[in-house]
Every structure is written in C-alpha cells, then in structure tokens.
Amino acid sequence: MSIGPIEGGQDVDLNLAPIIDAFTVLIAFMLVSASFLAIGVLDAGVAAGGKAGDKAKPPAVTIRVHLEEGRNIRLETTGQLSLKLTLKPEGEAWNQGGLQAELAKLKSRFPDVKAAILSADDSVAYEDVVSQMGALRKTYPGVLLGGF
Secondary structure (H helix, E strand, O other): OOOOOOOOOOOOOOOOHHHHHHHHHHHHHHHHHHOOOOOOEEEOOOOOOOOOOOOOOOOOEEEEEEEOOOOOEEEEEEEOOOEEEEEOOEOOEOOHHHHHHHHHHHHHHOOOOOEEEEEEOOOOOHHHHHHHHHHHHHHOOEEEEEOO
16 A cells, blocks of 8 residues: 555745844854954963963063064063164165164163063065064064064
8 A cells, every 4th residue: 555645735935034144143243243342452472481380470661662664673561661662774775773772772781671572564574574573573572473
C-alpha cells in the first residue's frame, strides 16, 4: 500500500521579513561599533619590564617622537618635564645625531623611563619609520608605535 499526496494540503509561505529586519539591525550595529575600535598605540618591541612582583607606576615623563614631512623630527615630552623641540634635517638625512643627543639628556635626567612613542606623518616612508625605530631602541628598549 502506497501513500499518495495528501489531499487538501495548503501551501505555506514562510515570512522572511522579520529575519531580514533582524540581520539588517545586527549588520548596522556591527558597522557602527567597528568605527569606534581604533588602535592608539601599538607595542612594537620586546617587553621592557622589570621583575614580576613590581607594582606598575606611570613613568615620570612620556616621550613622543614624531617624524614629519620634510625629514623634521618633533620631540615632545609630557609629565614632569614639558618639552617641545623640532630637529631640522642634516642635508637630505634625518637628524640622528641631534635626536640621540636629546634622548641621552632625557635618559640621564629620567633613568626610570623605559619607552618612547614613535609616530609619523602619512607621507613618511615605512623604511624611515623602521630605521628611526632602531635608533630609538638604542636609548629606550620599549618603542611604541602611535598615531598611525
């Protein structure tokens, strides 16, 4: 005995409008919330920490090195010392000597500071950022990339 089609059956239409509405709201929410997620500072080096049991306290000064268009280097500090200094290029090259001299002065005055923040204009080449990062690591082992 075979069972044939059921007579009197109804066609059922599935209403997808509520599901589409829910996904539209979810996608809109994800797009809006993603715009608030931005990296301010990125750790670009080996950790420059102390012993595991040390209490973390903020450094006396925050050192920021910004690479500008035209090979100018802007050095800024905030905290116990407020300094704003612009180093002009040496010919066609970055002023590495002047930067190292200023960083050495800061290191002798604030030996507990272990990190500096490096940022650059959009027009600065990536290789210049990497070379300046290497120069900063000679004085400060912790180099943080910020403002990109």
